[in-house]
Amino acid sequence: xxxxxxxLKNVGKSFGNVIALAEVSVKVRxxxxxxxxxxxxxxKSTLIKTLSGVHKPSSGVYEVEGEEVSFDSPRDALAKGxxxxxxxxxTIPLMSVWRNxxxxxxxxxxxxxxxxxxxxxxxxxxxxxxxxxxxxLRDTGxxxxxxxxxxxxxxxxxxxxxxxxxxxxxxxxxxxxxxxxSGIVLKYVLAAKDRGxxxxxxxxxxxxAFLVGDFFYLLNRGHLANEFERAKVDLDxxxxxxxxxxxxxxxxxxxxxxxxx
Amino acid sequence: MATQIKDERVAQTSLATKLLQRPELGALIxxxxxxxxxxxxxxxxxxxxxxxxxxxxxxAAPIGIIAVFVALLxxxxxxxxxxxxxxxxSGLLAGLLTTEYNLNVWVAIPxxxxxxxxxxxxxxxVVVKTGLPSFIVTLATFFVLRGAxxxxxxxxxxxxxxxxxxxxxxxxxxxxxxxxKLMIGTSNFQISILWxxxxxxxxxxxxxxxxxxxxxxxxxxxxxxxxNAGVPxxxxxxxxxxxxxxxxxxxxxxxxLRLQGMQAGQGVGMEFFYIIAxxxxxxLLMGGAGxxxxxSIGAAIMGIADIGIPYALWDQDWRWTxxxxxxxxxxxxxxxxxxxxxxARR
Numbered sequence: 392x393x394x395x396x397x398x399l400k401n402v403g404k405s406f407g408n409v410i411a412l413a414e415v416s417v418k419v420r421x422x423x424x425x426x427x428x429x430x431x432x433x434x435k436s437t438l439i440k441t442l443s444g445v446h447k448p449s450s451g452v453y454e455v456e457g458e459e460v461s462f463d464s465p466r467d468a469l470a471k472g473x474x475x476x477x478x479x480x481x482t483i484p485l486m487s488v489w490r491n492x493x494x495x496x497x498x499x500x501x502x503x504x505x506x507x508x509x510x511x512x513x514x515x516x517x518x519x520x521x522x523x524x525x526x527x528l529r530d531t532g533x534x535x536x537x538x539x540x541x542x543x544x545x546x547x548x549x550x551x552x553x554x555x556x557x558x559x560x561x562x563x564x565x566x567x568x569x570x571x572x573s574g575i576v577l578k579y580v581l582a583a584k585d586r587g588x589x590x591x592x593x594x595x596x597x598x599x600a601f602l603v604g605d606f607f608y609l610l611n612r613g614h615l616a617n618e619f620e621r622a623k624v625d626l627d628x629x630x631x632x633x634x635x636x637x638x639x640x641x642x643x644x645x646x647x648x649x650x651x652x
Numbered sequence: 653m654a655t656q657i658k659d660e661r662v663a664q665t666s667l668a669t670k671l672l673q674r675p676e677l678g679a680l681i682x683x684x685x686x687x688x689x690x691x692x693x694x695x696x697x698x699x700x701x702x703x704x705x706x707x708x709x710x711x712a713a714p715i716g717i718i719a720v721f722v723a724l725l726x727x728x729x730x731x732x733x734x735x736x737x738x739x740x741x742s743g744l745l746a747g748l749l750t751t752e753y754n755l756n757v758w759v760a761i762p763x764x765x766x767x768x769x770x771x772x773x774x775x776x777x778v779v780v781k782t783g784l785p786s787f788i789v790t791l792a793t794f795f796v797l798r799g800a801x802x803x804x805x806x807x808x809x810x811x812x813x814x815x816x817x818x819x820x821x822x823x824x825x826x827x828x829x830x831x832x833k834l835m836i837g838t839s840n841f842q843i844s845i846l847w848x849x850x851x852x853x854x855x856x857x858x859x860x861x862x863x864x865x866x867x868x869x870x871x872x873x874x875x876x877x878x879x880n881a882g883v884p885x886x887x888x889x890x891x892x893x894x895x896x897x898x899x900x901x902x903x904x905x906x907x908x909l910r911l912q913g914m915q916a917g918q919g920v921g922m923e924f925f926y927i928i929a930x931x932x933x934x935x936l937l938m939g940g941a942g943x944x945x946x947x948s949i950g951a952a953i954m955g956i957a958d959i960g961i962p963y964a965l966w967d968q969d970w971r972w973t974x975x976x977x978x979x980x981x982x983x984x985x986x987x988x989x990x991x992x993x994x995x996a997r998r
Contacts, residue, residue: 465880466882477877477880481880482874482877483869483873483874483877483878483940484873484940485869485873485936485940486866486869486870490869494870494882494883495878495881495882495883497866506862506863507861507862508861508862508863508865508866510861
């Protein structure tokens, strides 16, 4: 059973008497895009933070490639090849693209007090790596804040993959972006999958999820509400389920009663 | 063809932006303008000559040595208001250890540095562990040390001054290294200028060419993003606080050897000069950008004003006003540049 990159088995997480997640089981298959969908407050962020090592589950089992793990920090998760790209906290605007790309993993040269950054090598490598992901930058020395939101997310994704991420957790990568920019990011999600990376894509947008996802998990109020495989679901069904299914029907009727015109 | 033309235009804009993004460029132009301004109003004919140069570099050097490390700390997103008083504390400590406890100067100096490192560590540790603004934490340190400087000096010497440091063992050697003069032309240049240049080179090297420097920019730019990328933000900040405190101790030792003693009130109020030098030199007040060379140029501007104003036969007190105007002008320019770099094509 090593086709699973990550697996949560009946995982629960509570903060004091607040139950954020209850009995959630999620399988993240290798080299597939697994989408986690849910409305605000559904428990998406708790789930990401559990996967990325920020939180420890209160109950249940977290497995990486079939082995049970217990992460103390995101660094531990990173060491296992699980990288998380946060929506807005992925890059540092005033730092150049190459400095951002290598932040925390700087390449140095020289020895002792003369140990220094290998600036040229990092600039060249950043350019090549970004180009391989289809991001063509004129100058990796420009501040990353001058790139568009989609391009910045793309750089963060390319960085995670270059530094050996086997699992890439994307926290609402498209939520703050326009249609075109979202398209750019979704393209890189598929590029990552093509390189054999398992992607966990957290979103509240079923349209974006349906464009790239292979498996879909719906969260609602801390519970797993439903799960689908791509072949067995269509966009309408996903959207309806995501919006709450029966709840939405009831809401539609109520609104129609109010709207008398 | 059309796209090629368009591309070229984009490249031109980015070149202009790139120039603007050099944080020290504004300061350098400012320094040149101020230099020529004071040259033109100089009444002694000495300002731009060797004598005037020896004068303003002597004022600028001790400010610059601390300002470059204060700049690194500010780029890392924190302030240190205790640097000025730390100059006094370190000089007094060195003076008291050699005169009251008869220690060799070469024994006293490492003790002073260890003490300064400890103060810097405490500043940094409290800031990163409590999340309190460093402005408040180091303001507290400032007042604690200010009181201790006076009280301890009075307790041990019966006066508000430590004197006769020149009688201590090892004084001559230490004086030669930290406080001697070099005769160039007809004027004496202080050796502190050499230390100032070395401090600027060291800080610039650290900031732009090392992994630690990358972490300084990251810690000040966005500490959550930096942590997510695996940067040890807390450690970086604590080291920065220790470096600003150590640079103040270095200047304190320089002063106590040069003056052969020290007043208990020495250095108080100087902390603002270091912060102003860093700000004038292009360091963003919210952190994340700046340069050590810029802070050095900021210190030079202060030295030039300090010598230029009396040479022009203006009232010396105008220098405060002058520095205030320079500060505001520089920070307005920097904010404009910061916005350009940050949000140009969001």
